[in-house]
Amino acid sequence: MTMRPIAIMGAMQEELLGLKHAVQGAHTINMGGRQVTTGNWHGHPVVLVLSRIGKVAAATTATALIERFDVAEIVFTGVAGGLAPGVHVGDMVVATEFLQHDMDASPLFPPMEVPLYDRAHFPTDTTMTQRLKLAATAILKNPAQWIDMEVLHELQVHTPKVHSGLVVSGDRFISTSQESQSLQQRLPQALAVEMEGAAVAQVCHDYGVPFAAVRTISDRADDTATTDFTRFIHEVASRYTSALLGTWMANRASA
Ligand code: SAH
Numbered sequence: 001m002t003m004r005p006i007a008i009m010g011a012m013q014e015e016l017l018g019l020k021h022a023v024q025g026a027h028t029i030n031m032g033g034r035q036v037t038t039g040n041w042h043g044h045p046v047v048l049v050l051s052r053i054g055k056v057a058a059a060t061t062a063t064a065l066i067e068r069f070d071v072a073e074i075v076f077t078g079v080a081g082g083l084a085p086g087v088h089v090g091d092m093v094v095a096t097e098f099l100q101h102d103m104d105a106s107p108l109f110p111p112m113e114v115p116l117y118d119r120a121h122f123p124t125d126t127t128m129t130q131r132l133k134l135a136a137t138a139i140l141k142n143p144a145q146w147i148d149m150e151v152l153h154e155l156q157v158h159t160p161k162v163h164s165g166l167v168v169s170g171d172r173f174i175s176t177s178q179e180s181q182s183l184q185q186r187l188p189q190a191l192a193v194e195m196e197g198a199a200v201a202q203v204c205h206d207y208g209v210p211f212a213a214v215r216t217i218s219d220r221a222d223d224t225a226t227t228d229f230t231r232f233i234h235e236v237a238s239r240y241t242s243a244l245l246g247t248w249m250a251n252r253a254s255a
Contacts, residue, residue, distance in 0.1 A: 004072035005038065005045040007065045008245060011053055011078040011196050014233045018242035019048050031064055038069075042249040047071055051196055054171050055100070058196035062203040073128060074204055075248070076213035077241045079233060080167065080194035081174050081221025083184055088217060090143075090157030090236065092136045092244075093191050095167040095213040097123045098198035101183060101190075102170035114202065121166070122201035125210035129164070132214050135248040136162045139240060146243045151235045155228055165191045167215065169198035174221040183221075193221050216240050 010016045016037075020026055023039035023046060030036070037048040047069050051061040058076075065071045082088060098121070105115045112120040140160045143152060152158075168190045174180055183193060197213050204211035216237040218229055 003045055004070050005047045006249075007047045007049065007069065007071040007074040009049055009051045009058070009061060009065070009074060009076045009200065010241070011051050011058070011194075012233060013050055014238045015077060015079075015241045016048055016050050018238050019245060022242060022246060023048065031068065032060065034061060034064075036069075042246075042253040044249060044253065046249075051076070051200075054195050055169060055199035059199040059203050062200045066203070066207050066209055071209065073125070073210040073212075074200060075128065075132070075245070076197060076200055076211070077245060078194060078196065078213075078215050079218035079237045080192040080215035081180070081219045082191070082217040083168075083180060083187075083193050083221055084189075084191045087163055087191050088157070088160075089155065089219060089232070090152060090160040091217045092140060092160065092162050092240070093167060093215045093217060094129055094133045094136055094162065094164040095124050095197060095215070096129060096164050097121045097166050098201040098213075099166065099168050099187070099190075100170060100198045101168040101187060101193070102172065117202070117205075122198060122205050124201065124212045128210055128212035131251060132212050132244075132248060133162060133164055135244050135251060136214055138247055139244050146239045147236055155232060155236065157236070163191050165189060167192045167194065167197050167213065169194055169196060171195060175219075175223070177222040180221040192217060214244065
C-alpha cells in the first residue's frame with residue numbers, strides 16, 4: 001500500500017529552506033510557477049511547497065496539491081500579526097478555525113460569510129490541531145535549544161507562549177494601529193491575522209482534506225509591523241518551523 005503524502009505549505013521561501021534540507025530523497029519539480037519538493041520525512045512521504053502570498057495563491061496551491069499529489073492532509077506554517085491583546089511577537093498561534101476578514105458580499109450575505117457556503121468560519125482538523133499544539137508547546141518550553149537567546153531578547157521576545165483559536169485572513173498586510181484596532185473591534189475573538197489560511201481552509205473543506213495551521217507571531221499588525229520583519233523570519237520563525245514540524249512528524253511516526 002502506498003501512503004498518501006502529507007503536504008506542508010509555507011508562505012515564505014525562508015521557512016521552507018530548512019525543511020527542504022531535512023527531507024530525505026528530496027526531488028523538486030515545477031508546478032504552476034511553484035517549486036514543489038517531494039521526499040520522505042520521518043518515514044512518511046511529504047510534499048513541500050511555497051504557497052506564495054495571499055488568498056488566491058494559497059487556494060491555487062492547495063487545490064493543485066490535492067488534485068495532483070492526492071495529499072492526505074495539509075499543514076500550513078508561516079508568520080502572522082498578533083491581534084488579541086496578549087498575543088506577542090515570538091508566540092505561536094495554532095488555528096482552530098479561520099475566517100476571511102475581507103469577504104463582504106453584504107447586503108446579499110452577512111459580512112464575512114462566504115457566499116453559498118452558509119458560513120464564515122472554517123474549522124481546522126481537531127486531531128492534527130491537537131498534535132500541532134503539543135509540538136508547539138514542546139518547542140517553546142525551551143526556545144534556547146533552537147534560537148540564540150540574545151537574538152530573542154533583541155527582538156524583545158521574553159517568554160513565548162502557545163495560543164489556539166480563531167485566525168483571520170485577508171489580502172492585506174495589516175500594518176497600522178488603526179486597521180489592527182478596527183479588526184479587533186469587529187472580530188474580538190481573532191488571535192492573529194495573516195493572508196492565506198482561510199483560503200486553504202476553504203479548499204480543504206471543499207475536498208474533505210484535513211487541514212491544520214500554525215503561525216509564529218512576527219509583528220503586532222500595527223505601526224511597528226515592518227520593523228525587523230526580515231530578521232525575525234530568518235532568525236526565529238524559520239528555525240521554529242523546522243523544529244516544530246520535525247517534532248510533529250516524529251511524533252506521528254511513533255504514535
Ligand atoms: N515584507 C514582507 C511581506 C510579506 S507579507 C515580504 O516582502 O516578504 C506577510 C506574510 O506574512 C504573509 O504571508 C502573511 O500571511 C503573513 N503576515 C505576517 N504579518 C502579517 C500582518 N500584520 N498582516 C497580514 N499578514 C501578515
